[in-house]
Amino acid sequence: MEQSAFEKIYEVVKQIPYGQVATYGQVAALAGNKRWARVVGYALHANPDPDHIPCYRVVNREGRVSDAFAFGGGNRQVELLKAEGVEFVGDCVDMEQYQWERPVY
């Protein structure tokens, strides 16, 4: 039922396939409204179930991880993405190739 924005966001993040990344705006849009970009960041910050919420697959518009706190403390998430086969151009993800496309439901 009326799942909170957080719940919706978590679902979207959980839907991100392996070896792909999504942007906050993308997740927000899939969650319901692209303006939730901020809420997405907040939701990932809460990340109550990192075991099912690969927040590290969520990057900002630049394809770069959050400049503020990078989960784990550092480029930790970047390393995880690389481990999935995601290529990085410097510190930015090759969005053109790995940005998760909108799976039209």
Place this chain on the structure above:
DNA sequence: GGGGTGACGCGTC
């Protein structure tokens, strides 16, 4: 009930 903050996005200067 109200206020403050925030892991963003975009536009504009």
Place this chain on the structure above:
DNA sequence: CGACGCGCCACCC
């Protein structure tokens, strides 16, 4: 090209 501010919505206290 680079930097700054504003706005949107939700959560927490």
